[in-house]
Amino acid sequence: EPQTYNQAIKHKHWQQAIQDELTAMEVNNTWTVQPLPLGKKPISCEWLFKLKLNSDGSVAKHKARLVARGFTQQYGLDFQETFSPVAKITILRVLLAVAASNHWHLAQLDVNNAFLNGTLAEEIYMQIPPGYSTSNTKTTTPLVCKLNRSIYGLKQASRSWFNKFSNTLISHGFTQSKYDYTLFTKGSKATFIAVLVYVDDIVLASPSSNMNNGAKTMLQRQFKLKDLGDLKFFLGLELLKSREGIYLCQRHYTLAILEDSGMLACKPSAVPMEANLKLHTESGTKLPNPGIYRRLIGRFLYLTISQPDICYAVHKLSQFVSNPHSDHMNAVNVLLRYLKNTAGQGILFKANFDTRLHAYVDANWGSCIDSRRSSTGFCIFLGNSLISWKAKRQKTVSHSSAEAEYRSLASVASELVWLKNLLTDFQVNTTHAAVYYDNKAAIHIASNPTFHERTKHLEIDLHFVREQVSRGMLKLFHVRKFHQLADVFTKALPRNVFLSILSKMGVDNIFLPS
Template sequence: MKIPQGYVSTNTGIDSTKAPLVCKLNRSIYGLKQASRSWFNTFSNTLISQGYKQSKYDYTLFTKGSSSTFIIVLVYVDDIVLASPSPHMIHMAKTMLQQHFKLKDLGDLKFFLGLELSKSQEGIYLCQRHYALAILEDSGMLACKPSAIPMEANLKLHAESGTKLQDPSIYRRLIGRLLYLTISRPDICYAVHKLSQFVSNPHTDHMNAATLLLRYLKHTAGQGILFKANSDTRLHAYVDADWGTCSDSRRSTTGFCVFLGNSLVSWKAKRQTTVSKSSAEAEYQALASVASEIIWLKNLLTDFQVSTTHAAVYCDNKAAIHIASNPIFHERTKHLEIDLHFVREQVTRGVLKLFHVRKFHQLADVFTKALPRNAFLSILSKMGIDNIFLPS
């Protein structure tokens, strides 16, 4: 670290005003850039010395044992989660950690980094109700009129829609908080993805669309995901692409959702990095994205000692499926060579199996476009998105 300005050591004769000297720290000091890294290295080395294995696919995940003695340790900075089928293993892990670190036991997991968890016989319910209400309160929207949809159907937003906001920091802060809310809210994923494209230069139309999203949060503050207890371990995914929908760049939007059994575990809405010349090309790039996600999930599940067979991927574009399944090299797909070989390899190895799905059965539609109310609510019900705070 740099020596503080004006520091003079009488014992060593060091004078910071005469030369740009630095100090070598023997221990990390809270507040420095490397403090968190130093803490994580210390924590991970301690667990590894006790027989835990660090995951290659999530470096904050540590596992030990098997079957009834299996235990998981998940750490985020100084928040630690323990999970095991054996209460005895959890007690032993707590005792071991208390021998090395000063801990505060908060009991059963109910809150973690803004996430709220509720356990029942049906499964585990995950939501961010308090966080959503805090966003509404900070935005002055607690008394607003609720909305049944997060974004108007077929809404077209441009970079210059409306007039420029006088204070763009309000919009940027709101979008930043909404991005964190998408951790448990796939229903707002597309709307937040779309609004986040204008944070550098927000206009009034963008803020109006964000206001409608806040009205939707007022209507669904406690909405979240139910991870069902009777779910199996088969992976399947729905993938879609909306071709050339970005009015400013004409790039397409990739959307997918991945299920473990009948529980939704991963989803994404993202604008593609290149312009596609056809809808088949856009869909094929989306296939490459979901293939990468499925491979990562399969590898991560091995750390949880869960084995999976092939993953079924449902796509509504027959041309993209034929390109992935047919070894013939087409002239028009030359520039897609990397994605082409990657997806084909996974299909050939049996990691993926591609199936055609009709448009009205495509669940990934909710991640590529703003839908009418009935279509939107129908997809949410099929994805297992629920609200336990509503009267039954």
């Protein structure tokens, strides 16, 4: 991939990509070439180049993108509001779980030059981009581009595009979700359709392919779209559909990490982190190049989208990104060896119709050596499909294991209430959510309005759990330690225990020989 415009114009594929981008700018009336008014200062722009890949790693497209250098904009002068919602990955997993259980049709669309569809309210001028000819404009005054559209790179570009897209859907009868603004739904039962948007990538889900096709036709009248067919490759996520359900993994992304790290030929590891490993901020010696460690942690974080099995290891290692040491890097290498062993591992959203919402939650009291804070871990299922999970260090120190467990319970309660509400948008109604816990003291605190010396300091928001229990939204059940699936999110486990939990969670690798 070229880094500059001058490098790109030496190759015909990139020359064509540049011309395609400029043509799209003209078709969308993105700018008007004119002399720069007195007192105005134009922002600069630059070209970015990226190879778009297919799910098998082959080159799909040479993509050139002209972007404004939005960091030179000034608040109140050439931009105001900038926030734009982006779909949470959890919502995508919920959509896949519901689609698998109901045998829905899934389709994918890509909006060409999406940001150019947004209109600008501000007066913004940009320098003439490299490669754009202004020979038809006769003037001795320096020329600039007066922007009519929200070109990529502007601080308000994403917001302008999303407002345009959401208004289009709403005007055609879609309802915007109150629980995530990137989800739009319409109809019921056989005529139901859901639209999920992640910037310019769109997912359609419906019991009927005709409903999906109707939505495509409507959107094609408004925007220039690329129909990518059935949903198979989305944001680097690979999806495989079968009679058993929908399988989600990131195999090619995993192999790319191993190749870039020089670990393709390494000795595989059976676990992502050694059991009972104790890491702290000063473990070992300082790394001469901490950038390598930080880049790997960033890539691991994205990999946790489809691999809950590495969630705890990545959570633990990410605590040291500001000042990584040799022992931390050794643990990263163990995780890389584990990825060599499990490339293609993911989760299966099962095709059996089951809408029970239930969760496993756990805490590891005082597990952080440096801060003595506890860690929270939970996993949530819709039927037998894993849809949400988390491993996180708690924000405050807990006085007892019961307090740490109760804080974890509050964390999963918030997620369950949100998911229950979100599922109503998919026409899935759940009366309550079951929570499985291995700490009787925390269950007692949540189920009874008791006052005790050891709990009087707990924040009021933690008693949100007690309120949900009294309403019947949550039902708490005690589970024995060896049945606690959330253990995998709070500590590094021995091989046998680790693999047993993964099999119960539905984590599998369809690429391994049976």
